[in-house]
Amino acid sequence: MVETQAMVPSTHTIRIAQLSDTHFIESGEPSEGGFSYDTDAAFEAVRDHLEQFYGDEPADLVVVTGDIADHGRPAQYQKAAAAFASFRSPINVCPGNHDQDVAFAAGMGRPTIGTSRAVELGSWCFLFVDSNAGSMIADADGRLVDPERYDDRLEANGSLGAREASWVKDMCATTTAEHVFIWLHHPPAPPAPLSFDNAYLAEWAALLADLPKVRGLGGGHTHVPDEYVFQGRPVFVCPSLKNNFDMTANTMLPPGARTYEFRPDGTIASETQLVEDARWPRHPLGRAVMSLLNGELSWEQFDAIVARKRA
Ligand SMILES: [Fe+2]
Numbered sequence: 047m048v049e050t051q052a053m054v055p056s057t058h059t060i061r062i063a064q065l066s067d068t069h070f071i072e073s074g075e076p077s078e079g080g081f082s083y084d085t086d087a088a089f090e091a092v093r094d095h096l097e098q099f100y101g102d103e104p105a106d107l108v109v110v111t112g113d114i115a116d117h118g119r120p121a122q123y124q125k126a127a128a129a130f131a132s133f134r135s136p137i138n139v140c141p142g143n144h145d146q147d148v149a150f151a152a153g154m155g156r157p158t159i160g161t162s163r164a165v166e167l168g169s170w171c172f173l174f175v176d177s178n179a180g181s182m183i184a185d186a187d188g189r190l191v192d193p194e195r196y197d198d199r200l201e202a203n204g205s206l207g208a209r210e211a212s213w214v215k216d217m218c219a220t221t222t223a224e225h226v227f228i229w230l231h232h233p234p235a236p237p238a239p240l241s242f243d244n245a246y247l248a249e250w251a252a253l254l255a256d257l258p259k260v261r262g263l264g265g266g267h268t269h270v271p272d273e274y275v276f277q278g279r280p281v282f283v284c285p286s287l288k289n290n291f292d293m294t295a296n297t298m299l300p301p302g303a304r305t306y307e308f309r310p311d312g313t314i315a316s317e318t319q320l321v322e323d324a325r326w327p328r329h330p331l332g333r334a335v336m337s338l339l340n341g342e343l344s345w346e347q348f349d350a351i352v353a354r355k356r357a
Pocket residue numbers: 067113142143144231266267268
């Protein structure tokens with residue numbers, strides 16, 4: 047699938063589009079959490095925006111950093127696969143906390159969709175890290191599987207675990223590419239209190255200290271599009287298709303994606319691409335939602351407030 051990319055010279059700038067948190071769902075089904083844009087419509091709008099952005103020169107690669115299916119169900123991956131096939135560029139995907147390990151592997155396992163853990167392009171090696179790996183458990187045969195309860199994966203924060211961290215180290219040591227960039231679902235230490243996890247931060251801080259080739263990380267998960275610095279590296283957070291939040295203006299944001307240029311000198315330029323449209327107005331956020339996003343309310347407390355309001 048990436049035959050043409052195999053020949054990309056190391057002097058080229060690599061152009062990549064990132065989608066994240068596409069949260070595909072069966073038509074007519076309620077979304078997890080009960081509050082979502084029409085993700086089919088959002089996908090079409092974002093894809094059209096990106097294809098127009100790239101014009102006659104399609105991106106070298108489209109990456110999707112997890113939460114591909116809203117409930118990790120097979121029919122949702124079928125929908126995602128059909129949608130992803132409509133890009134002109136090759137696609138590579140990794141899982142999020144809404145994805146279910148086996149359903150993800152089966153649903154994304156198609157000749158037109160890559161689930162590669164590493165993609166080398168020009169002077170760059172892109173690693174697709176599973177930021178759910180540390181929440182997986184060994185079954186009776188020693189195989190790592192999702193926790194038995196669906197919610198235990200869904201509600202987990204990022205967790206690398208020793209095996210995934212050691213894999214990242216090995217890959218950085220082995221690739222002949224000059225620069226490494228990490229794609230993953232959970233960005234470490236995001237300025238979004240709801241998604242901040244100290245243990246996960248510590249895993250990445252320890253790992254990155256030994257990996258000077260890593261030039262940056264690109265994730266999703268928070269639904270708060272952002273760009274910040276962690277351990278001297280830029281971290282880019284992609285908008286979702288499900289719902290997005292502006293934590294400064296306290297409003298909703300339209301669905302979107304990110305575009306990137308990976309330059310041969312190891313620098314990265316990235317832009318958030320939001321699709322402004324009357325379907326996705328920048329509504330002010332209610333006080334309960336703001337408190338939830340700011341980490342002042344737990345999900346249980348938030349759900350109780352919503353239930354009281356509905357009653
Ligand atoms: Fe997520």
